[in-house]
Amino acid sequence: MTTEVKASPEERLLEAAAQLSYREGVGVGVQALCQAAGVSKRSLYQLFDSKDELLAASLERGAPAYTAWLLPAADDGGSPRERILHVFDRMETEAVAPEFQGCRYLTVQIELKSPEHPASRVARGVKQALAEFFRAEVERGGARDPDLLARQLMVVFDGASARAGVGAEDLTGLVSPTVGALLDAEGVQ
Amino acid sequence: MTTEVKASPEERLLEAAAQLSYREGVGVGVQALCQAAGVSKRSLYQLFDSKDELLAASLERGAPAYTAWLLPAADDGGSPRERILHVFDRMETEAVAPEFQGCRYLTVQIELKSPEHPASRVARGVKQALAEFFRAEVERGGARDPDLLARQLMVVFDGASARAGVGAEDLTGLVSPTVGALLDAEGVQ
DNA sequence: CGAGTTTGAAACCGATCGGTGTCATGAACG
DNA sequence: CGTTCATGACACCGATCGGTTTCAAACTCG
Numbered sequence: 458m459t460t461e462v463k464a465s466p467e468e469r470l471l472e473a474a475a476q477l478s479y480r481e482g483v484g485v486g487v488q489a490l491c492q493a494a495g496v497s498k499r500s501l502y503q504l505f506d507s508k509d510e511l512l513a514a515s516l517e518r519g520a521p522a523y524t525a526w527l528l529p530a531a532d533d534g535g536s537p538r539e540r541i542l543h544v545f546d547r548m549e550t551e552a553v554a555p556e557f558q559g560c561r562y563l564t565v566q567i568e569l570k571s572p573e574h575p576a577s578r579v580a581r582g583v584k585q586a587l588a589e590f591f592r593a594e595v596e597r598g599g600a601r602d603p604d605l606l607a608r609q610l611m612v613v614f615d616g617a618s619a620r621a622g623v624g625a626e627d628l629t630g631l632v633s634p635t636v637g638a639l640l641d642a643e644g645v646q
Numbered sequence: 647m648t649t650e651v652k653a654s655p656e657e658r659l660l661e662a663a664a665q666l667s668y669r670e671g672v673g674v675g676v677q678a679l680c681q682a683a684g685v686s687k688r689s690l691y692q693l694f695d696s697k698d699e700l701l702a703a704s705l706e707r708g709a710p711a712y713t714a715w716l717l718p719a720a721d722d723g724g725s726p727r728e729r730i731l732h733v734f735d736r737m738e739t740e741a742v743a744p745e746f747q748g749c750r751y752l753t754v755q756i757e758l759k760s761p762e763h764p765a766s767r768v769a770r771g772v773k774q775a776l777a778e779f780f781r782a783e784v785e786r787g788g789a790r791d792p793d794l795l796a797r798q799l800m801v802v803f804d805g806a807s808a809r810a811g812v813g814a815e816d817l818t819g820l821v822s823p824t825v826g827a828l829l830d831a832e833g834v835q
Numbered sequence: 836c837g838a839g840t841t842t843g844a845a846a847c848c849g850a851t852c853g854g855t856g857t858c859a860t861g862a863a864c865g
Numbered sequence: 866c867g868t869t870c871a872t873g874a875c876a877c878c879g880a881t882c883g884g885t886t887t888c889a890a891a892c893t894c895g
């Protein structure tokens with residue numbers, strides 16, 4: 458009935474790479490990836506140039522869905538404040554899951570160290586898109602210093618998700634007042 | 647002249663572990679650690695039970711110096727606001743170094759995933775100490791909700807240092823206004 | 836049916852992993 | 866001087882690393 462078994466080797470590899478590299482870190486072995494995907498190494502290296510490229514491709518594949526889920530609809534008619542808070546609500550929602558380990562696009566960059574790694578480039582792009590969303594919204598909301606406020610929101614986003622990810626923080630009652638205070642300070646409605 | 651050569655194998659190992667695990671990640675090999683320390687693997691496993699324990703010990707060894715450097719003197723006579731901003735000034739200072747990769751006590755927890763890892767435990771303790779400093783200072787400063795404000799400051803600390811660490815953010819002009827806005831919102835002088 | 840392509844299973848490559856064994860050098864100390 | 870102990874050098878262990886190769890089963894399509 459479902460398409461579980463029918464997924465192509467490429468899709469299964471991308472999915473396995475996304476899950477395992479998040480759960481266990483980017484150091485997962487290709488053998489573990491292949492086993493989880495039910496695909497041979499032979500096929501992996503036929504579809505991707507290297508493990509690094511597979512990792513990058515798995516991040517890239519998930520990015521549109523993640524962004525669409527995180528951001529409000531482009532035309533939802535909400536105020537900038539509502540639209541910004543929507544993003545943080547989503548982050549708070551995913552952070553309550555026991556398997557949450559923080560924003561994968563941040564952790565990947567931290568684990569890989571090198572900004573040149575293909576997966577680091579993808580992750581950076583996803584973060585930049587979020588920063589640009591914040592920047593556009595706060596400008597629309599009349600922030601006195603839109604650049605500053607957008608950067609502040611990114612700091613809160615990454616800081617809160619990282620601390621929740623390592624189990625240092627329960628986000629309950631934390632994110633919304635923090636974002637609210639920063640929006641208030643910048644005069645955003 | 648200097649005591650460089652005279653450092654004990656244990657000290658050299660702790661130092662090498664601190665530097666290499668930060669620069670390259672916790673996945674560094676014991677061979678690389680031994681080579682950097684000028685110590686044989688034989689001696690490593692005589693002094694430490696495992697690579698994990700060496701890693702934890704290296705974090706623990708550096709913690710007092712880091713905390714002393716990060717926090718203001720207990721009796722510096724500054725206001726809570728000044729003492730809190732001192733911490734963020736220090737973080738901003740270390741973040742300008744080109745080799746900065748973010749707060750090592752956060753990155754270690756992210757890389758290790760498991761909270762049970764001995765090095766994760768040490769890192770968590772360092773973070774808790776900082777959180778308690780914030781909590782005491784904001785309470786002294788008359789914050790309306792000291793717990794909330796202390797958690798907010800931790801989020802800003804970790805978020806700002808993580809983003810600077812992955813090269814996503816130049817902290818210039820960002821941290822001080824952010825902390826200031828949060829202190830203002832909570833009525834801290 | 837037969838030819839060609841895709842795929843997985845698995846052996847294999849050299850390198851490295853964390854960790855242990857042996858042995859010789861070398862300083863410390865009686 | 867002789868003994869002891871710390872240490873480094875180095876081979877070695879089984880396992881795994883990323884990546885390649887071989888081979889046969891299974892599939893597609895004429």
